[in-house]
Amino acid sequence: VGLNDLLDRASQLSDKLHSLSTSLTHDLDTHFPPMGKILMPRPSMCHTAPLQTPNDKDQALKVPESELLSLVRALLVSWNDPLLLLSSEAPTLSYPYNGYIYSKTRELQENSHNLSAGLDRLVHKIGTSSKSLSPLPFRGGDLGSDRNSRLINFYFLLSCFRRDSHKIDSFLKLLRCRAVKQRPEMC
Amino acid sequence: SPPGKPKLTGCRSPEKETFTCWWEPGPDGGLPTSYSLYYRKDNSDTVYECPDYHTAGKNSCFFNKYETSIWVNYNITVMATNALGSSVSDPVDVDVVYIVQPHTPENVTAVVYTDDDDDPFLLARWEPPRKVDTHSGWITLVYELRVKLEKGDTWEEHFAGQQKQFNIFSPRSGEVYMVQVRCKPDHGFWSEWSPISYVKVPDYI
Ligand code: NA
Ligand code: NA
Ligand code: NA
Structure with missing residues (x-):
């Protein structure tokens, strides 16, 4: 399989991953306790916040391909454990439709797993970055004990993932366009 | 009387590189009233005032590409002031990636x-x-x-x-x-x- 096809496939998966997390966030929004948003930790408390990433187009365009890919990989791998936590805790949330929430979190996990496999193949094609980036450790082993804080922590994790999946998707789509200079219908 | 509370009505980015926020004035108490927009980015404690009240027209604030970061929350408020006092809008949290709406083709x-x-x-x-x-x-x-x-x-x-x-x-x-x-x-x-x-x-x- 060529580089273009791999990048196409990877960006389809990352697009799906971000859309899923957005739709799950909106689902939860509808029944979220009003105080929840106020009590929720700030985005700078997300476990991946220390990972330095570009935060506008000009910065992103300056990052070499292998480094962007390495960033995408570090972000995605940092979510292995928290995604597992989300799907294992979803069925126990005191929340209407938690069966539905559960199946969506499983879908997030599967997509993330497939994307990881795709990234491994991309690393073979593009090469590894000299700046090696390590995934960030996740220290929140559970969601807490009372029902409100469990819901808030669940929502918080999900909103962190929503932002990170948008980064992953944006970087992969930049890579996709850089790989093919001549594809006017795409880029 | 002092001005009523202004309301931030929304923010939009046409291309994921710049953005604009708009507000509606509250009752002005019958006196000349001025409006200031303040913002704080989530990764900093510094509060800044709107960099450009003109480009996007009345009751708006425009952030050019040097003032726009994405994947960062902007906490935004608008303050209305007249000779008798001032009042502040409810704050709005914005991450530019979630407000992208392009212009027409x-x-x-x-x-x-x-x-x-x-x-x-x-x-x-x-x-x-x-x-x-x-x-x-x-x-x-x-x-x-x-x-x-x-x-x-x-x-x-x-x-x-x-x-x-x-x-x-x-x-x-x-x-x-x-x-x-x-x-x-x-x-x-x-x-x-x-x-x-x-x-x-x-x-x-
Ligand atoms: Na203005
Ligand atoms: Na910028
Ligand atoms: Na988005």
């Missing part, structure tokens, strides 16, 4: 194509909004087209994906069609519909 044209053998068809073409960088992949746009007989009642919608042209087969002989196009970024909101383009089908039956 440009140069929308529709022409009639006729071959000798076949019936004519309509070919609609358009360009992405000028300021959106689809070339680098920073935004990916998909398009939707709608078509209506000028004297008809209902629009017929067609999804064009990433293509910038669309064929409409078997147009009615001698009729005028109206065509509009809109676009949506990979994650964000549909643009408005473009201005109507008209195309006249010659009598061919």
Whole structure:
């Protein structure tokens, strides 16, 4: 399989991953306790916040391909454990439709797993970055004990993932366009 | 009396590189009232005032590309002040990636194509909004087209994906069609519909 096809496939998966997390966030929004948003930790408390990433187009365009890919990989791998936590805790949330929430979190996990496999193949094609980036450790082993804080922590994790999946998707789509200079219908 | 509370009505980014926020004034207490927008980015404690009240018109604040970061929350408030006091809006949290709504597609044209053998068809073409960088992949746009007989009642919608042209087969002989196009970024909101383009089908039956 060529580089273009791999990048196409990877960006389809990352697009799906971000859309899923957005739709799950909106689902939860509808029944979220009003105080929840106020009590929720700030985005700078997300476990991946220390990972330095570009935060506008000009910065992103300056990052070499292998480094962007390495960033995408570090972000995605940092979510292995928290995604597992989300799907294992979803069925126990005191929340209407938690069966539905559960199946969506499983879908997030599967997509993330497939994307990881795709990234491994991309690393073979593009090469590894000299700046090696390590995934960030996740220290929140559970969601807490009372029902409100469990819901808030669940929502918080999900909103962190929503932002990170948008980064992953944006970087992969930049890579996709850089790989093919001549594809006017795409880029 | 002091001014009433202003209300932040929304923020939008047309291309994931700049953004604008708008507010509605509250009751002004019958006195000349001025408005200031303040923001704090989530990764800093510094509060800044709006960098540009002019570019986006009345009751707005424009952030150019040097003042715009993405994947960072902006905590925004508006303060109304008159001679008797001031009042502050409820704060709004904004991450630019969640407020992307492009301008309409440009140069929308529709022409009639006729071959000798076949019936004519309509070919609609358009360009992405000028300021959106689809070339680098920073935004990916998909398009939707709608078509209506000028004297008809209902629009017929067609999804064009990433293509910038669309064929409409078997147009009615001698009729005028109206065509509009809109676009949506990979994650964000549909643009408005473009201005109507008209195309006249010659009598061919
Ligand atoms: Na203004
Ligand atoms: Na910027
Ligand atoms: Na988004």
